[in-house]
Amino acid sequence: MKKLESTLTNMVLVLTGVAIIMGGILAYVNHLTEGPINEQKAKALADGIKSVMCVSDIQVAKTDTVRQNDAKGKEMTYIIYQTQDAQGKNLGAAVESTTGGFGGNLKVLVGFDPEGKILGYTLLEHAETPGLGAKADKWFQKGEKGDIIGKSPSEPLTVSKDGGKVDAITASTITSRAFLLAVNNAYNAYKNTPATDAQTGATNQVKNE
Numbered sequence: 001m002k003k004l005e006s007t008l009t010n011m012v013l014v015l016t017g018v019a020i021i022m023g024g025i026l027a028y029v030n031h032l033t034e035g036p037i038n039e040q041k042a043k044a045l046a047d048g049i050k051s052v053m054c055v056s057d058i059q060v061a062k063t064d065t066v067r068q069n070d071a072k073g074k075e076m077t078y079i080i081y082q083t084q085d086a087q088g089k090n091l092g093a094a095v096e097s098t099t100g101g102f103g104g105n106l107k108v109l110v111g112f113d114p115e116g117k118i119l120g121y122t123l124l125e126h127a128e129t130p131g132l133g134a135k136a137d138k139w140f141q142k143g144e145k146g147d148i149i150g151k152s153p154s155e156p157l158t159v160s161k162d163g164g165k166v167d168a169i170t171a172s173t174i175t176s177r178a179f180l181l182a183v184n185n186a187y188n189a190y191k192n193t194p195a196t197d198a199q200t201g202a203t204n205q206v207k208n209e
Helices: 008-053 133-139 173-191
Strands: 058-069 075-084 090-100 105-112 118-125 204-206
Touching: 008 058, 008 075, 008 090, 008 105, 008 118, 058 173, 075 173, 090 118, 090 173, 105 173, 118 133, 133 173
Parallel strands: none
Antiparallel strands: 058 075, 058 204, 075 090, 090 105, 105 118
């Protein structure tokens, strides 16, 4: 076989061919993994909704995407999962809310009962300092120092340093403020969204695993 001459044109052709082949391989691998990744995300979300609503037998009757300005006038996006039990009774909603923390975005999923009291929460995403701001996943849970479970953000929840009644995470006031802002914003988005009609059928079920 004749050796390919080492010219600029040939090198460009070879590199282009390699890039096309690698691009095809990556696209194929992405296609193979896309389904399982989406399934894993859906399961994680379903488990999160059960956790923050404190109910295992639950179904999402309606999903709303709401855009509204936060207290600082910045437009934010909230995803609201209106929930029902097997008999169609309104259980409240789980709300995704994102704010800027100390290290980056802090995304929470907060469960509210029909009256707006907090049932539970979980952190979906954060970039806070390990051992400090990262403690938010436990600090505000029931029985902990910053316990917010059972409280209503009808009056915004704030840390004691700002005149509020919630103890901030030790040495992580910025993260604590960001977390409570995310909860307050989630509440406002929930209360400004019409509740699901219990007579309409559920469109997206969260089943027991």
